[in-house]
Amino acid sequence: MNTLLRVSDLRVRYGHSVALSGVDAQVGDGELVAVAGANGAGKSTLVNAVAGWSRGRATVSGSIELGGREVVSLPAHRRCKLGVVLVPEGKSVFEQLTVDENFRMVRPPRHATGKRYEIDDVYEVFPQLRERAHARCATLSGGERQMVAIGRALRAAPRLLILDEPSVGLAPRLVVEVLQHIRALVEGGLSVLLVEQNVKAALEVADRMYLLEQGRVVGSGSAAEMRDDDRIVSAYLGRLAH
Ligand SMILES: Nc1ncnc2c1ncn2[C@@H]1O[C@H](COP(=O)(O)OP(=O)(O)OP(=O)(O)O)[C@@H](O)[C@H]1O
Ligand SMILES: [Mg+2]
Incomplete structure (x- = not known):
């Protein structure tokens, strides 16, 4: 498998406070790689750094x-043109606009290298959104809104789709549904880097996982290996998980 994303010795500081201290991670072509870790472990810092975003002065x-190709010094919009598309934590839809309008606002870059998704293709991925095409996003369920956010990202023709906690705030049934949609995109050839707090659900769909603690990778492996990792079992799965 070709390596699409290769992060080496990534360090991020906010002022004097160190958020990531030397992270190595890879995502292969057509791979779904999850990132897990406690609050404040550095998950968002990692994916924001990959996309060239920062909420503060990093x-x-x-x-x-x-x-x-080395992209570390490129601004976010240049990385986006190269196919690094991030759906950040929290709101990333225009609530006062309809589903369709949200999709129309995004156009793929002219020389997009990733897969292009026309609006119709997005509705193929999320059939239930077609029925809500003319509904304002404010009236959608949390799960549907998250699908709109992912759909907007697909419109930008990603090579690497990065999702930061897409299931946050969703009911357990919807978590599984959203993650299965993400898996289906990967089956279609997309590469995904997924931050997911629901580790059990993430391991159902991911190929590999990185576990972050205090800004370092403390464990990584295939989903099967990580299901047996003591730290994953004790912190996220519980002793009766098997
Ligand atoms: N803009 C910022 N300015 C200063 N410190 C920050 C900033 N963003 C994050 N941090 C700090 O960096 C560390 C990593 O934060 P980060 O948001 O990456 O964690 P996370 O793993 O995404 O956590 P969560 O599960 O809560 O989303 C934390 O100690 C956090 O307080
Ligand atoms: Mg976060």
């Missing part, structure tokens, strides 16, 4: 390669 060093 100092970033290390290497972030996309398809062999």
Whole structure:
């Protein structure tokens, strides 16, 4: 498998406070890689750094390669054009606009290298949104709103789709539904880096997982390996999980 994303020795500081201290991680072509860890472990910092985003004044060093090209010094919009598309934590839809309008606002870059999704293709991925095409997003369920956010990201023609806690606030049934949609996108060839607090559900769909603690990778492996990892079992799955 080709490596699409290669993060090496990534360090991020906010002022004097160190959020990531030397993270190595990869995502292969067509792979779904999950990132787990406690609150404050550095998950959002990691994915924001990959996308070139920062909520504050972050100092970033290390290497972030996309398809062999160093992107660490490129601004977010240039990385987006190269196919690094992030759906950040929290709201990322325009609530006062309809589903359709939300999709129309995003156009793929002219020389997009990722897969293009026309609006109709997005409705193929999320059939239930077609029925709500003319509904304002404010009237949608949390799960539907998250699907709109992902649909908007697909419109930007991602090569690497990055999702930061897409299931936060959703009922357990909807968590599974959203994650299964994400898995289906990966089966279609997309590469995904997924931050997910519901580790059990993430391990159902992910190929591999990284476990972050205090800004470091403390464990990584295939979903099957991570299901047996003592730290994952004790912190997230419980002793009776098997
Ligand atoms: N903009 C910022 N300015 C200063 N410190 C920040 C900023 N963003 C994050 N941090 C700090 O960096 C560390 C990592 O935060 P981050 O948001 O990456 O964690 P996380 O794993 O995504 O947590 P959560 O599960 O709560 O989303 C934390 O100690 C946090 O307080
Ligand atoms: Mg976070």
